[in-house]
Amino acid sequence: MSEKQEEIVEDSVVDSTEETEQAVSVDSVEEVVEVDELTLVKQQLEEEQDKAIRSRADFENYKRRVQKDKEADYKYRAQPLLLDILPVLDNFERALAVNATTEEATSLVKGVEMVYRTLLDAVTKEGLEVIEAEGVAFDPNFHQAVMQEKDDSKEPGIVLQELQKGYKLKDRILRPSMVKVNE
Amino acid sequence: MSEKQEEIVEDSVVDSTEETEQAVSVDSVEEVVEVDELTLVKQQLEEEQDKAIRSRADFENYKRRVQKDKEADYKYRAQPLLLDILPVLDNFERALAVNATTEEATSLVKGVEMVYRTLLDAVTKEGLEVIEAEGVAFDPNFHQAVMQEKDDSKEPGIVLQELQKGYKLKDRILRPSMVKVNE
Numbered sequence: 001m002s003e004k005q006e007e008i009v010e011d012s013v014v015d016s017t018e019e020t021e022q023a024v025s026v027d028s029v030e031e032v033v034e035v036d037e038l039t040l041v042k043q044q045l046e047e048e049q050d051k052a053i054r055s056r057a058d059f060e061n062y063k064r065r066v067q068k069d070k071e072a073d074y075k076y077r078a079q080p081l082l083l084d085i086l087p088v089l090d091n092f093e094r095a096l097a098v099n100a101t102t103e104e105a106t107s108l109v110k111g112v113e114m115v116y117r118t119l120l121d122a123v124t125k126e127g128l129e130v131i132e133a134e135g136v137a138f139d140p141n142f143h144q145a146v147m148q149e150k151d152d153s154k155e156p157g158i159v160l161q162e163l164q165k166g167y168k169l170k171d172r173i174l175r176p177s178m179v180k181v182n183e
Numbered sequence: 184m185s186e187k188q189e190e191i192v193e194d195s196v197v198d199s200t201e202e203t204e205q206a207v208s209v210d211s212v213e214e215v216v217e218v219d220e221l222t223l224v225k226q227q228l229e230e231e232q233d234k235a236i237r238s239r240a241d242f243e244n245y246k247r248r249v250q251k252d253k254e255a256d257y258k259y260r261a262q263p264l265l266l267d268i269l270p271v272l273d274n275f276e277r278a279l280a281v282n283a284t285t286e287e288a289t290s291l292v293k294g295v296e297m298v299y300r301t302l303l304d305a306v307t308k309e310g311l312e313v314i315e316a317e318g319v320a321f322d323p324n325f326h327q328a329v330m331q332e333k334d335d336s337k338e339p340g341i342v343l344q345e346l347q348k349g350y351k352l353k354d355r356i357l358r359p360s361m362v363k364v365n366e
Contacts, residue, residue, distance in 0.1 A: 041224045048231040055235070059242050066249050073253070077260040084305035091301055095294040105287040111278040112295050118274055119302070122267035 078126040079169055085123060086167060086175055092116045093165070131166035133159045133177040142166060142173065147180040158182045261309040262352055268306060269350055269358055275299045276348070314349035316342045316360040325349060325356065330363040341365045 096113060100106040131142045138145060138157050149160055159179045166177030279296060283289040314325045321328060321340050332343055342362045349360030 038221045038224060041221060041228055045224055045228045045231060048228060048235060052231060052235055052238070055238060055242070059238070059245070062242075062246075070253075070256070073256055073260070077256070078264045081261045081264055081305060081309045084308060085302070088298060088302045088305060091294075091298040095291070095298055098291065098294075100287065100291070102285045102287050104283065104285050105291055108278070108281065108283070108288055108291050108295075111274075111281075112291075112298075115271060115274040115278055115295075119268065119271045122264060122271060125267060126264045 075127075076169060076172060078123075078128075079172070079174070082123060082126065082128055082167075082169055083174060085119075088119070089123075089167075090164065092119070127170045128174075129168050129170075131168055131173070131177045133162040133166065133179050135159065138179065138181045142168075142176055143179045143181075144176040145181045146178050148183050149180055150183045154182050156182055258310075259352060259355060261306075261311075262355070262357070265306060265309065265311055265350075265352055266357060268302070271302070272299075272306075272350075273347065275302070310353045311357075312351050312353075314351055314356070314360045316345040316349065316362050318342065321362065321364045325351075325359055326362045326364075327359040328364045329361050331366050332363055333366045337365050339365055 092112070092115075096109060096116065098105075098109065100109045133143060136159055137155075138159050143159060143166065146163060147161075151160055154160065158181070159177075160182050161180040162177050163180060164178040167174045275295070275298075279292065279299060281288075281292070283292045316326060319342055320338075321342050326342060326349065329346060330344075334343055337343065341364070342360075343365050344363040345360050346363060347361040350357045
């Protein structure tokens with residue numbers, strides 16, 4: 001309440017009933033203003049509280065999403081390097097496919113096999129797995145058919161031969177197997 | 184204002200100045216209560232607003248930290264696999280150190296060199312680097328001294344020989360070089 005309005009109230013009490021009536025009237029207008037400010041502030045408070053609830057929820061959602069992203073990042077962290085290592089594994093297989101005839105070559109091949117095994121251990125530890133192919137039913141999610149053949153001794157739709165190994169990282173296909181399928 | 188109090192105000196206006204005085208007095212007590220609630224709600228509003236500012240700041244800090252963590256995770260994502268590949272690189276070097284005499288062995292070594300190069304390309308792409316050793320000043324942050332020798336033709340404290348390659352992933356040492364140092 002302003003100073004001026006307080007003066008009016010005091011005057012009214014001292015002077016007359018009529019004046020007092022006026023004073024009460026002023027006072028009740030003043031009260032409406034007070035109530036209005038209170039309502040307004042209460043509204044603001046409520047809005048602020050609603051906002052707080054929403055932003056707490058946003059924060060929690062964000063944290064959950066971050067955690068999920070982090071887990072996925074962690075799970076597949078080796079993917080870029082593994083993708084570049086797949087040709088290394090292919091080359092190893094090709095190098096080891098030779099038939100060594102001399103003792104020197106045989107010993108070399110043995111050495112290379114050991115190196116290959118160390119690399120296989122390392123990539124397996126990170127979650128790399130060879131996709132099953134030969135003898136299983138062709139599945140376009142895992143296999144890429146590059147040839148077909150008719151072998152009556154085997155069921156149709158069976159993978160007859162694996163032409164290039166396929167790999168997955170945990171539940172994610174990095175490269176499908178290239179296969180020959182029975183018609 | 185309650186109904187009962189309003190009645191008192193009306194009565195006072197109609198009845199007498201004395202009664203009116205009393206009414207105004209009641210009214211002003213009522214006003215003090217109103218103002219108190221307003222002050223209280225305003226205080227609550229202010230607290231709520233402060234809290235909102237603080238939690239916005241917390242959220243921003245959290246986001247920044249998450250971003251920083253994410254960048255570090257991304258930067259060093261290949262570290263676990265690379266650590267397991269270091270022995271593979273060592274074995275490659277050992278396998279390639281042989282002196283092939285037969286044509287068969289020579290061709291095999293060439294094949295293995297190609298495989299090694301493919302692997303080196305893959306790990307280099309992910310940020311793996313060989314630590315400089317031979318001919319540079321010994322630095323305990325990068326080198327592990329396993330032998331000492333006295334070579335007067337070279338400066339003291341110089342790395343004379345690298346016994347095992349050391350590697351770093353970007354700015355992080357994965358394994359120091361094992362070296363022979365000049366006394």
